[in-house]
Amino acid sequence: MNAAKRLEIFRRFAAANPHPTTELEYSTPFELLVAVVLSAQSTDRGVNLATRRLFPVANTPEAILALGEDGLADFIRTLGLYKSKAKHLIAACKMLVELHGSQVPHDRTALEALPGVGRKTANVILNTAFGEPTMAVDTHIFRVANRTGLAPGKTVLEVEKKLLKHVPKEYRVDAHHWLILHGRYVCQARKPKCGECIIADLCDYQDKTWPEPMARASRAPQKAGAPEERASRSAAPPRPRKRAQKQA
Numbered sequence: 001m002n003a004a005k006r007l008e009i010f011r012r013f014a015a016a017n018p019h020p021t022t023e024l025e026y027s028t029p030f031e032l033l034v035a036v037v038l039s040a041q042s043t044d045r046g047v048n049l050a051t052r053r054l055f056p057v058a059n060t061p062e063a064i065l066a067l068g069e070d071g072l073a074d075f076i077r078t079l080g081l082y083k084s085k086a087k088h089l090i091a092a093c094k095m096l097v098e099l100h101g102s103q104v105p106h107d108r109t110a111l112e113a114l115p116g117v118g119r120k121t122a123n124v125i126l127n128t129a130f131g132e133p134t135m136a137v138d139t140h141i142f143r144v145a146n147r148t149g150l151a152p153g154k155t156v157l158e159v160e161k162k163l164l165k166h167v168p169k170e171y172r173v174d175a176h177h178w179l180i181l182h183g184r185y186v187c188q189a190r191k192p193k194c195g196e197c198i199i200a201d202l203c204d205y206q207d208k209t210w211p212e213p214m215a216r217a218s219r220a221p222q223k224a225g226a227p228e229e230r231a232s233r234s235a236a237p238p239r240p241r242k243r244a245q246k247q248a
């Protein structure tokens with residue numbers, strides 16, 4: 001994919017959603033840290049349901065420590081891996097109190113040293129709490145980057161590095177949210193909604209899926225310049241090239 005296409009992709013994302021952000025609910029960097037740690041293998045919705053109960057009672061490292069591991073586990077037991085998440089969060093809170101004045105550090109190495117915090121979580125905190133142009137590659141971003149041709153890669157780190165290199169500078173801070181939201185709601189894993197996709201004409205994916213009327217139209221013999229064809233050219237994303245070639 002060339003630079004002009006990448007620029008146009010992010011121009012469209014920005015026009016459609018000028019202020020993208022996480023769907024996790026938080027009001028401080030510490031709350032964000034807790035929510036992101038809890039979100040491993042859980043949905044944002046599930047995490048929000050748990051933190052709506054937890055944060056009014058405990059939203060500082062000291063208050064979470066006062067709950068203790070079992071007390072914290074009671075608030076988050078609806079989430080997968082809740083026991084290990086409670087254990088990690090208690091240990092992380094201890095480190096925050098002892099080493100960082102109870103503040104979430106604005107530093108990758110210090111963040112990644114916290115129990116339960118890996119590279120992806122550190123990237124989310126640096127980006128969302130501190131406005132750094134980091135790229136937290138999750139399953140959605142990995143899929144979208146590969147399918148579209150934006151940043152193809154075999155590993156999460158390869159995709160992260162390519163995105164950091166290729167996403168136009170002015171869009172880097174928000175890119176990770178646009179890509180997550182696009183993967184979550186449009187470019188879904190099992191059946192991407194290519195017919196609703198605002199970047200369909202820029203996407204390199206060869207196996208796009210279309211709603212049946214559009215797919216039928218793409219299979220029908222075309223008369224050059226027919227009124228129906230002219231109308232569909234202006235309203236719909238381009239026909240999937242691969243299928244059109246097979247029919248020819």
Ligand code: SF4
Nearest residue numbers: 187192194197200203
């Ligand atoms: S056209 Fe389809 S495959 Fe490409 S980004 Fe859009 S939804 Fe995903």
